[in-house]
Amino acid sequence: MTETIVELRDLRREFVVRRPAPQLGSVRRLPLAGRLRRTRTVVAAVDGLSFDLAEGAAVGYIGANGAGKSTTIKMLTGILVPTAGTVRTCGLDPVRRRRELARQIGVVFGQRSQLWWDLPLAESFRALAAIHRLPDATWPARRDELADRLDLGGFLATPVRQLSLGQRIRGEIAAALLHAPRLLILDEPTIGLDVLSKERLRVFLSEQRALHGTTLLLTTHDMDDVQRLTDRILVVDHGRLVYDGTLPELAGRVGAERVMVVDLVEPVPSLGPIHGTRSVAVESDGLRHRLAFTPERTTAGAILEAVGRRGQVRDLAIEEPDVEDVVRRLYLAQSPRVSGDPAAPPRPPLPA
Numbered sequence: 001m002t003e004t005i006v007e008l009r010d011l012r013r014e015f016v017v018r019r020p021a022p023q024l025g026s027v028r029r030l031p032l033a034g035r036l037r038r039t040r041t042v043v044a045a046v047d048g049l050s051f052d053l054a055e056g057a058a059v060g061y062i063g064a065n066g067a068g069k070s071t072t073i074k075m076l077t078g079i080l081v082p083t084a085g086t087v088r089t090c091g092l093d094p095v096r097r098r099r100e101l102a103r104q105i106g107v108v109f110g111q112r113s114q115l116w117w118d119l120p121l122a123e124s125f126r127a128l129a130a131i132h133r134l135p136d137a138t139w140p141a142r143r144d145e146l147a148d149r150l151d152l153g154g155f156l157a158t159p160v161r162q163l164s165l166g167q168r169i170r171g172e173i174a175a176a177l178l179h180a181p182r183l184l185i186l187d188e189p190t191i192g193l194d195v196l197s198k199e200r201l202r203v204f205l206s207e208q209r210a211l212h213g214t215t216l217l218l219t220t221h222d223m224d225d226v227q228r229l230t231d232r233i234l235v236v237d238h239g240r241l242v243y244d245g246t247l248p249e250l251a252g253r254v255g256a257e258r259v260m261v262v263d264l265v266e267p268v269p270s271l272g273p274i275h276g277t278r279s280v281a282v283e284s285d286g287l288r289h290r291l292a293f294t295p296e297r298t299t300a301g302a303i304l305e306a307v308g309r310r311g312q313v314r315d316l317a318i319e320e321p322d323v324e325d326v327v328r329r330l331y332l333a334q335s336p337r338v339s340g341d342p343a344a345p346p347r348p349p350l351p352a
């Protein structure tokens with residue numbers, strides 16, 4: 001049976017903020033503070049989250065800026081104490097058993113470093129091996145494997161402050177994996193990386209998962225990361241879970257369309273109505289047609305057959321829905337507060 005590696009129940013974390021204007025999110029007013037008469041408000045950064053992660057899963061944790069992703073990660077890893085609710089990571093209370101937990105998880109915050117800035121990368125690895133009490137007989141081989149897979153061999157003697165961003169992030173990931181954690185949490189790991197570095201990192205993470213069964217929890221604004229690395233997404237909005245399922249299911253649910261691009265042998269200015277489709281564009285004087293459709297209303301096969309009756313098809317491609325657009329649609333459908341009513345209660349989550 002698959003083990004549950006992360007378990008959240010009604011998890012809540014509040015922050016007290018002082019500002020004059022009412023804000024988005026779940027807000028409870030406290031008495032006015034001092035003579036400045038500034039309003040003290042309590043913001044629920046995480047507002048009653050419940051979900052489980054199964055060991056071996058790869059999960060994208062996504063949401064807009066300020067949705068509560070980092071706050072959740074901090075509670076999962078024992079950095080922040082929850083205001084209410086419970087969290088268990090690897091079966092442990094992350095705050096009370098933070099040290100024990102540290103041996104079972106690896107965490108990478110894209111914008112913060114766990115490496116020693118002035119030490120060569122190799123020395124950081126040595127220090128981490130000592131902290132995790134890794135046996136001398138095994139950890140150097142693990143380091144070498146990671147250095148090889150992450151292309152770090154040439155930088156082991158370089159002080160961390162002299163590494164490029166991409167080299168440092170690879171170093172951070174090697175450091176987080178040195179002790180072979182069961183759970184790897186990545187908070188915006190590819191932020192600021194160029195296209196090639198992002199791609200290399202994704203290949204590496206997929207390999208690690210396949211080789212070691214490492215559970216992956218990823219927060220990112222990069223939807224390519226989500227698409228390439230995860231098989232389940234959790235979408236959070238104002239500290240609440242608004243979707244739990246797969247990306248294709250979500251695309252279907254919010255009515256996101258696929259687009260069939262058909263190239264014809266001879267130009268046809270208009271294909272006329274084709275059941276279940278909408279003409280998005282006619283290009284190259286009628287040689288290329290773009291037809292939007294949802295899998296609920298018709299199939300690619302049926303469209304192709306209908307197009308074939310109107311002209312000879314030379315080539316075709318199907319463009320999947322833009323993931324950013326899918327998530328944007330979910331946000332708009334889900335949260336009336338996004339469209340300007342701060343007091344409106346959030347709608348219940350879409351069922352998975």
Ligand SMILES: Nc1ncnc2c1ncn2[C@@H]1O[C@H](COP(=O)(O)OP(=O)(O)OP(=O)(O)O)[C@@H](O)[C@H]1O
Pocket residue numbers: 015016017043044045063064065066067068069070071072
């Ligand atoms: N220490 C803090 N004090 C006050 N408010 C905080 C604090 N940390 C977070 N918040 C607030 O809690 C909310 C959630 O923040 P959080 O950093 O978890 O969001 P996020 O989803 O990780 O955003 P981003 O994608 O921008 O990193 C925000 O409104 C933020 O301003």
